[in-house]
Amino acid sequence: MENGDSYTDLKNYQLVITSLVAGAVAGALAKTTIAPLDRTKINFQVRHETYSAKKAWNFLVTSYRTDGFLSLWRGNSATMARIIPYAAIQFTAHEQWKRVLGVDVDTEKQDDPERRFLAGSLAGVTSQSMTYPLDLARARMAVTRGQESYSTLIQVFATTWKESGIKGFYRGYIPTILGVVPYAGTSFFTYGTLKNKYKEQFGEPSAVANLVFGACAGITGQCTSYPLDIVRRRMQTANITGGEYKTVYGTLKKIYKEEGLKNGYFKGLSMNWIKGPIAVGISFASYDYVLNLLRTILKSSSFFTPKDL
Template identity: 35%
Template sequence: MQTEARVGVVVEGGGGQRGLSSGHGSVSIDKLSQQQQQQQQKLQNQSQIGTVSQLIAGGVAGALSKTCTAPLARLTILFQVQGMHNDAATMRKANIWHEASRIVSEEGFRAFWKGNLVTIAHRLPYSSVNFYAYEHYKKLLHVIPGLQSRRESMSTNLCVHFVAGGLAGITAASTTYPLDLVRTRLAAQTNVMYYRGIGHALQTICRDEGVLGLYKGLGATLLGVGPSIAISFSVYETLRSYWQLQRPHDSTVLVSLACGSLSGIASSTATFPLDLVRRRKQLEGVGGRARVYTTGLFGIFKHIIRTEGFCGLYRGILPEYYKVVPGVGICFMTYETLKMLLADMNSGL
C-alpha cells in the first residue's frame, strides 16, 4: 500500500513558534522527528544489551533453529558424504524421499534427530560466540578513524558487516570445532553405531586419531565459515536496513524472518562446496576405514570433480536449501526477538 504525505512550508511566527501548512492536511515535522528518534533509541537499546543477554539470545536462537531443521540437516550430511565410499550407480539412485524413507524404515523416525543433542551442545556456545563477537567486531571496526567518519555510507556499512561477520564466524568455529566434528560423525552413522554418544566419540577419536583428530577438517571449515557468515550477516543487515527504510512499520519478526532466509540462501550457495569438503574431511578414518583423500584441499576438489563431476561439489544442496530458508530465518528472528525482550526487561529494572 502506497502512502503519500504532502508537506507544506514551515512558517515561523512572531512568538518564535513554528507551524506547518499543507493543502491536504497537516503533518508535524516535530512528531516525525520524534518518532525517528524513538526508533533509533529503541534500536540502540537493543544493541546495547549486556554480555550475558547477548550470549543467551545468540545461543537460544542457534539451538532452536538447528532443532527445528535437524531432519534436513542430517539428510544434507548423508548426501554430502555419499561420494566417499559409494559407487556411481548408488549415488544416481539417491534422492531426498528415498533417503528419508530409508531412515524411517531402518532407523526409526527419531533417527532424524540423531546427533541433535551434540548439535545443541555445539550450537549454544557457537551461536553465542558468533553473535556476541559480531556485535563487538562491528563496534571495533566503527571506531577505526577512516571508517568512523563514513558511518552513514552504505558501502562502508556493507564492508563493516562483511568483515565483522567473517571474523565472528572464524572465532566461533575455532572455539567450538571439536563438537562440530563429533556432531557430523554421529549424524553420518547409519546402521553401524561406531560412536555411542558425545563422550564416547570424543574418547574414541582421541584414542584412534590423537587429539589433533578433533580438529580434522578445520582448515576447510575456516575457509568456508568465514565467507559464509560474512555473506550471511552482510546480506541480512543490508536487506533489513533497506526494508526498514522503505516500510518502517512492518513487523520486526517478519522482517528478520524474510531477510534471514534470503541471507541463508546467498551464503549457502556461495560456500556449499567448501562445506561438502569439510564434511568429508571430518569423516576421514572413521571406524578404522582407509583414507579416501590423500591430497590437500585443492586436491580434494579435483578428485571430486574428476570422479563425480562438477555437480558433485553441490551434492546435497537441495535439502540444504530446504533447511537453510527456515533455519537461518528462525535463527535471526529468534535473536532479534530475544534482544528486544531482554532490552525491555533491562530497561524496566
C-alpha cells in the same frame, strides 16, 4: 548497532549477556527445526552416491522405518552441544566486531559494505574456531548408526582421541574456515543490509519481515561456500567412510575426478536451498526477538541493573 539503538543506557556486560542468551536460543531453535534435513544432507555429502530429492526422501523413510522417528534427529545432541555455544558466540562476536569496526554506529561507516561483510566474517571465524571439535563430532554421529562406536558425544571424543589424538579434533578445520568467511560474511551482510533498507523506508521490521530477510541471507550465504562445505564433511568423516581426504586441494581434486563438478561439489545443494533459508531465517528472526525482549526487560527492571556493577 542493529539491535541496540534504544538500549544505550544498558551496561556493556548486560548487552553481552543478553546477546549470548538470545544467540543460544536462536541457534538451538533453528537447528532442531531442520535437523532431519541436515542429517540427510551430510550423509550424501560424505558418500559417492549421487543426490536426488527422491533418494533424500528414501533415506528419511528408511531411517524412520529402521531406527524409529527419533533417529531423524540422530546427532542432534552433538548439534545442540555445538550450536548453543556457537550461535551464542557468533551473534555476540558479531555485535562486538561491528562495534570495533564502527558498523551501524558511525554515520560515515555504517553503510560501508566491506566493513559489514568483514564483521560477519570475523564473527563466523571466531565462533567456528572456538567450537570446531563439536562440529566434527556432530558430522561423525550423523553418518554412523546407533550401535557403532560413535553413538554418543563422549564416545565420539574418546574414539577420535584414541585414533588421532588432538589433531583428530581439527580434521577439516582449514576448509571450514575458508568456507565460513564468505558464508558468515555474506549472511550477516545480507541480513543487516536488507533490515536497514527496510527500516529506512517503513520503520522497524516485523518478525515476519526479519524471517524473510534471514531466509535471503541463508540462500546467498550457502551459495558462496557450498563446495568447501563438501570438503570439510569428507575430511571430518574420512576415518568412517574410508576415503582418503587429507588436504583441501587433494579432496577437491579427488571429488572432481571421481564425481564431477555438479554431483561432487554441489551435491545436496538443492536441499540447502530448503533448509538453509528456514534455519537462517528462524535464527536471525528469533535472535532479534529474544534479544529485544531481554533488553526491554532489563531496561525496565531496576532489579537487573545493580548500581555497583
